Each structure stands twice: as structure tokens, then as C-alpha cells.
Amino acid sequence: MFNQRRNLRESADEDLMVLVRDGDARAFEVLFDRHAGPAFSLAYRMCGSRSRAEDVIQEAFLSLWRAGARYDPSRGSVRGWILSAVHNRAVDSFRRQAARPAGSLEEAGVIDRLASAELTEVEVERRADAERLRQALSELPDEQRKVVELSYFGGFTHQQISDMLSLPAGTVKGRMRLALTKLRLSLDEAGVIP
């Protein structure tokens, strides 16, 4: 039993997904432990509330358990698939409720409100890449960073952002394009994106 557990802990995500597809709860547990941290952090960032983030994570991981067969390795990593599911569920929940938590769009606001939460950094090996990306994001002009954050983390459409910021829709789209293009160049230079 111990060896089985150790083997699972050492297995690749894709191999674990095969087991999850067959209903292996222990393989699911390993995947949960491996990816729930970043998934929860993303949900936290988007929802701005611990309880809403927990709901999103619960839904996303149970969906993974129930629909593991839909994972297609040729379309990306397991982590990417999970984070994408979390993102989609958070956006869905915003749209269902037609309201976002007011402070969910500014990282500083979230951190202030969660001052007592556990702030332990996890997944040390990914910290450097994440830090480079954070740095690149922070170096964007405010107006460009804002449209990226509003759309990706806030789940707003370009039209909603346009209304919110009293800007023409074309301007919002243009800023999105400039922002992503600059981020792409920064990450290419840093070797974060091959």
C-alpha cells in the first residue's frame, strides 16, 4: 500500500489522469494535492472571497473527477486544464450572479482583506517563472494592465470594460492587444514561454 502511494506520488499528471478516468480516488487525491494550491490561488484572486473561491475549487475538482475522460493531453498540460476549468467556473459564477465582489480586481485589496489567511508560498520550483510574469505584468502601463486584469481575472467582456472605463470598444481591444504582445515579448526574452 505504501509503495503504491509512493508510486502514485511519483507518477506524471497524464498517467494519473488515466487512473482518475478509471475511478481511482487515490490518483485523484495526488492530483488534488499537486494542483489545488495554484487553483485555489487563482480562484481567490478572481473571487476576492475565501468562501466563493472554495465553492469554485470544489466545483472544478469534482468536475475533473466526474469528467476526467474529457482531458486531452494533446491540448495541453493537466495543470493548464485544471486552471482553465477554475477560471471558467469563476467567470460563470460572476455571470450567474451578475455581480463581482467589488475588491476582486486589485491584488492589493485582496491581500489586505486576507491578511489573516495562510500566505505560505507553495510550489517553489514554479516561483521564478510566476515572478517573471508578475514582473512583466507590473511593468505594463496602467491602462493596459487594467484591461487585462478586468478581462482575465474579472471575467468582464471588452464591451463591459468599455462601458466601465468610458472608452471606445476599439480602444479597449487595442490595449488588450498591446498588453498581451508586450507580455509575450517579455516572456520570450526571459525564456518563460518557449
Added chain:
Amino acid sequence: MSGMHDCGGDAAAYALGALEPREADAFREHLRECAVCRDEVQALGAVVHALPMTPRQYEVPRGLRRKVLSQVREERRAPRRRSRLGLASPLRGVLAASVAAAAAVAVVLAGVGLSAGAPATVVRARTAGITGSAQLRVVRGHAELVVRHLTPPGRGRVYEVWLQSGTAAPVSASVLFTVDASGNADVGIPGGIRHVSAVLVTPEPLGGTAKPTHAPVIIAHLA
């Protein structure tokens, strides 16, 4: 990405998921024909795929891990749940899921164990502070808790099942349940109960707890 070809400048908004649904559909159609936009979406999409890692990282709350994993274990034991009960949508709350899981486990037990002709031992349980009745039906070392006309656990609460061996502290059976409009529920208890001396039920906050926070309202002594 080279050349910044412009087809309405939708590639970035599309990669960010920020187009209106109709625009996104139209852009998807456009992508079938436009290699330049496809390249741009691919290049910018790689950035978008990396964005989820930018938030500050937090540890997963322990209670959340326990909730998700116990739900998975319940579903593992009751694989026919979704088809039998038609629960197509994802979990909308531990409470609803627990009701369904409890009912489904009962379905499995009835189909496999009890109706197979194996003799069932019925243990009458005592209730305390609530109305209704409860009994434990034991077949081949596996138990099912059957409650009738039971007081609901109350708003924001759920019943949690505990197993006690001798004088040791009760441990959670990882089973949460509530009752239907008539106060009824049939709840399968996972695993064997050969070394269990008592099955207890306490009302707990949604999601359950690691230790009982309330005196038992159902007590079934097995020894």
C-alpha cells in the same frame, strides 16, 4: 504574430475570453480561414495560459481538501449516483450532494446486499433531542442507517456520521446527510463495521467537521 495583421483586432480579446458570445462565434468562424489570426491567437494565448500563475500563492484550506476528497470517496462507492438520480449539474452545495449520495448509497445497498437474500441484523438506535426514529441494518459487516420522520438538521447544518470503537474518540465516517421533506433518509456507511461499537450522528455545519461539535442525536450501539 508578425506583421500585426488586423482583422478587427479581435485576437487578443478572443484569447482573453473577452469577446461577447456572438463576436466569439464569428471570430471562431474567421479563424478557420485566417492563418494570420490563428498564429496571433496562438502566440497571445500562450501568455493568457500563463496568467493563472501570477496571483500570489496560497495554501489550500484543510477543510476544502477534506470536503472534496470525501465527496469523491462517496461517489467512488456509489458510482451509479448520477445516472440513477439524474444529477447532471456539478455540485451546488455539500448538502444537496450529500442527500443524493446518501440516497444513492442506499440504492446500491438495496440492489446488491439486502435484496440478495442475505440476513440483515436490525439494531434500533436511540435518538436524543430530536424527534423521529433510526435503526441500523447490518448485512455481512456493512451497515445502513435508516431514519424516519427525523427532525431536519437545521439551516446551514448537516448530519454527520461517526464511528466509535470501544472508548476511543469517535472518528468521522466521511458521510454527511440530511433528510427529505418527510424526514426520511437511508444512509450507507462506508467500509466494514466489524470493530465498531457504536454509530453516532451529530448535527454539524455544512461540509462537516473533523471532530463532533455537538452531542450525538442518534446513537446505535452495536456491541
